[in-house]
Amino acid sequence: MSAKTSNRRDFLKQSAMVASGTLILPQLIPSTALGMGGKLAPSDRIVMGAIGVGGQGSGNLRNFLWSKEIQVVAVCDVDTNHNLNAKAMVDKIMKSDDCRMYEDYREFLEKEKLDAVSIALPDHWHGLIYSAAANKKIDIYGEKPLSRTIREGQAIVNAVKRNNVVWQTGSWQRSGKMYRRAAELAINGRVGKITRVEVGLPDGDSRIGTPPVMDVPQGLNWDLWLGPAPKVPYRGVCHADWRWNLDYSGGRLTDWAGHHVDIAAWGTGLDRTGPVSIEGHGVYPNEGYYNTPVEFDFTCKYANGLEMRVANGSRLRFNTGAAWYGEKGWIHVDRDGGLLHASDPKILEEVIGENEIHLYKSDNHFWNFLECVRSRKETVCPVEVAHRSISIGLLGEIAMTTGQKIHWDPIKEEIIDNPMASRLLSRTYRAPWTQPIL
Amino acid sequence: MKKISIHILGLVATIMLLTSCHWGGNYKALIVTGQNNHMWETSSPILKQLLEQTGLFKADIVKSPAKGGDMSTFNPEFSKYEVVVLDYNGDSWSEKTKAAFVKYVKDGGGVVVYHAANNAFPEWKEYNEIIGVGGWGNRSEKDGPYFYYSVANNKRNEKLVQDTTKGRGGSHGKQHEFKIKNRVLDHPITKGLPVAWFHGKDELYSELRGPGKNMTILATAYADTLMKGTGRNEPILMTITYGKGRIFQTVLGNADENGGPSMQCVGFITTFQRGAEWAASGEVTQEIPADFPTAVTVSLRPNFSVMTIEDDLAKIAQYDLTKSTKYFVNLQHHMRKEAKTASGFKKFEKMMLVVLEDKAATVEGKKLLLGELSWMGSSESIPVIQKLTENSELKAAAEAALERINTAK
Structure with a gap:
């Protein structure tokens, strides 16, 4: 398959270069779908599929379908109902009836010849499926957080690099003007040298107790949903609700680390490395x-002395969002009401000079990906950045689980002198699933 | 089981001696009661028990004459105590007693104002300055503004309001479980607590008003209009200073039979105990208990006794999927707080291995412990876990634990 794909990819790249002058993306999604690079024959389109088409996955797919640059040919989900809904949406927009459906991603990846895939799954599946898609040399738009464990994250990074595929993380705030502006002001020292960053993520607040064991709903392959996670009876905790159980997610912390932690690190220039120590506590x-x-x-x-505090928003001065503190003041950005403010409002009017740091400019997260699929350039949120962002959340989780101060080597990506905590860098997989290779 | 219990008991005793033994002082507390429109005969002994179980207090209870009795005979010796706990809402005290109380506070005495005690003495000016805010007894705008936090989607937009609107002081909607939010996190009483925690079913006192001088609102709760509440973030825990005196007010703990969920709530218990220590000394030395409630769980102690690690392990040994996991969560909490080093973990490992070797312990209980041992177990765990791989129900969990233990270099 690789020969076919790479030929196709070369062709796409060439056509992108030819048409590069016209690859200007509108900043707002119009009410009708617009083509990106003018009128293209169907064979020029990026052939896409999607794995995981529940709430987030079908939302992402809908966003891709605003572009006429793509052709969605297949969807894959362990829940038939998700597949049927997604197929109906795709067929309607594509004005066709042949969007194929799969339950098992292995069959999907084997049979479909794709340029790109949009993946939105519970975190416990990320390690295996991101790696598998990369190994098939398919470009990936993958939801954050990158992985459930740090070792899985490393495996994904390696698979993406080894196979030279384009990766975009669903950390869409990177394509938000306000966040880029805030990070650019911070990284260019508009409040002086940054000494401290505070990142507020939403509080956890989901109450449930322990629901009784119940029948698995029709159409859901529960065993395949669990995949590498421990086998447990079905209790109605599945789509959307999985985020509150440690077998599948780290909760609010790992959910939102891919947003505000990611932006905070972007504004410090430390988004491709990691901390040297992590210490704190959690309330369970x-x-x-x-x-x-x-x-x-x-x-x-x-290592440079900077401190990053990550907490549920209620514990912090600004509640949620990313706040950079420098010698001369602070800058804070948050999703709530599109808030960007600073200790001195004049800071927000500062112009970034030509010779200063200009952060990657993307105004549409999905189209940035499609553009990079053609250009083969790096996206605004590449895989290593996603890995480093979630590593902060996962190291925090380890510090809270053990109650210990964790010493971390960000280059070797090893916990120093703590074999117990080191075991928490990975999880065991339920047979027959095996860990993605590093 | 018996043999196990003894084994565990020894280990627990050792750990308690090594890690959790602290003796902050020996304070004398006086609980003032005898008249109340609430069940004071139930609540006062519970308050005494709660104070004394901290190991910090020796508490006396003093009862006033019954309603309509001769109050001139009621002269508690406040000055003999470090803290006076008010569980009183009744007839006026004599001028002499009032003066003694005010002097006690001014001179640096501690006070805890418990639930309906903020209904008492609406006409007594100094008392209202001491409690900060109160309700009922014809309290109105003449007594001071309403104190509450405004409601907004985001905490940073919620502001403390002093509202001088005319109207009654004191109300509450239907009793229900409600979420309490700590507004000040660095006060000795609230330090280390979760920001938000669910409180057992209680009256949510609202529309409190008063002078509110030198008052800090430590915590509030949203009085839900669905529960006939005010739709405001009402003050729940307050500190006040008066002269040299420190006052802690808790509006929680409307007593029901055996205290009821409002008093059995570990959140009420803990904040009451911490508030009393702070009022007595200005500092808090008590640890946050493992079963402190969270933003998503109410946590009750039906018999007011403190959970030990031994209790936790005995319950885990009996655990099945229909039962509570709170004992397991408690064990994890103790481990996080106390283990710290590899040898610290070893003590917990030993206790867990006893349960794993116990034939009577349930499969589900063992699975929980195997999950923990998978990361903190040492080579000592390996033979015990190895044996469990022979049990078809435990095979997967045991093998997963061994795989992880063996990844350690």
Whole structure:
């Protein structure tokens, strides 16, 4: 398959170069779908599929379908209902009836010849499926957080690099003007040297108790949904609700680390490395099936002396968002109401000079990916950045689980002198699944 | 089981001696009661038990004459105590007693104002300055503004309001479980607590008003309009200073039979105990208990006794999927707080291995412990876990634990 794909990819790249002058993306999605590079024959389109087409996955797919640059040919989900809904949406927009459906991603990846795939799955599946798609040399738009464990993240990074595929993380705030502006002001020292960063993520607040074991709904392959996670009976905790159980996610912390932690690190220039120590504590539900921390508060120290505190928003001055503190003041950005403010409003009017740092400019996260699929350039949120962003959340999780201060080597990506905590860098997989190779 | 218990008991005793033994002082507390529109005969002994179980207090209870009795005979010796706990809402005290109380506070005495005690003495000016805010007893705008936090989607937009609107002081909607939010995190009483925690079913006192001088609102709760509440973030825990005196007010703990969920709530218990220590001394030395509630769980102690690691392990040994996991969560909490070093973990490992070797312990209980041992177990765990691979129900969990233990270099 690779010969066919790479020929196709070369062709796409060439056509992108020819048409590069016209690859200007509108900043707002119009009410009708617009083509990106003028009128293209169907064979020029980027052939796409999607794995995981529940809430987030079908939303992402819908966003891709605003572009006439793509042709979606197949969807894959362990829940037939998701597949049927996604197929209906795709067929309607594509004005066709042949969007294919798969339950098992292995069959999907084997049979479909794709240029790109959009993947939105519970975190416990990321390690295997991102790696598998990369190994098939398919470009990937993958949801954050990159992985459930740091070792899985490393495996994904290596698979993406080894196969030279284009990767975009669903950390879409990187394509938001306000976040880029905030990060650019911070990284260019508009509040002086940054000494401290505070990142507020939403509080955990999902109450559930322990629901009774119940029949698996029709159309859902529960065993395949669990995949590498421990085998447990079905309790109605599945789509959307999986985020509150540690077998599948780290809760709010790992969910949102891919957003505000990612932006905070971007504005410090430390988004391709990691801290040297991590220390803090979490508050866990007293009981029940939901066992991810409802509160968390930990501090990462970097080799250059910078401190990054990550906590549930209620513990912090600005609640949620990313706040950079420098010698001369602070800058804070948050999703809530599109908030960007600073200790002195004049800071926000500062112009970034020609010779200063200009961060990667993307105004549409999905189209940035499609553009890079053609140009073979790096996206605004490449895989290594995604890995380093979630590593902060995952190291925080380890510090909270063990109650210990964790010393971290960000180059070797090893916990120093702590074999117990080191075991938490990976998880065991349920047979027959095996860890993605590093 | 018996043999195991003894084994565990020894280990627990050792750990307690090594790690959690602290004796902050020996404070004398006086609980003032005898009249109340609430069940004071139930609540006062519970408050005494709660104070004394901290190991910090020796508490006396003093009862006033019954309603309509001769109050001139009621002269507690406040000055003999470090803290006075008010569980009183009744007839006026004599001028002499009032003066003694005010002097006690001014001179640096500690006070805890518990639930309906903020209904008492609406006409007594100094008392209202001491409690900060109160309700009922014809309290109105003449007594001071309403104190509450405004409601906004984002915490940073919620502001403390002093509202001088005319109207009654004191109300509450239907009793229900409600979420309490700590507004000040660096006060000795709230330090280390979760920001938000669910409180057992209680009255949510609202529309409190008063002078509110030198008052800090430590915590609030949203009075849901669906529960006939005010739609405001009402003050729940307050500190006040008066002269040299420190006052802690908790509006929680409307007593029901055996205290009821409002008093059995570990959040009420813990904040009451911490508030009393702070009022007595200005500092708090108590640890946050493992079963402190969170933003998503109410946590009760039906008999007011403190959970030990031994209790936790005994419950884990009996665990099945229909039962609570809170004992397991408690064990994890103790481990995070106390283990710290590899040898610290070893003590917990030993206790867990006893349960794993116990034939009577349930499969589900063992699975929980195997998950923990997978990361913190040492080579000592390996033979015990190896044996469990022979059990078809435990095979997968045991093998997963061994795989992880063996990844350690």
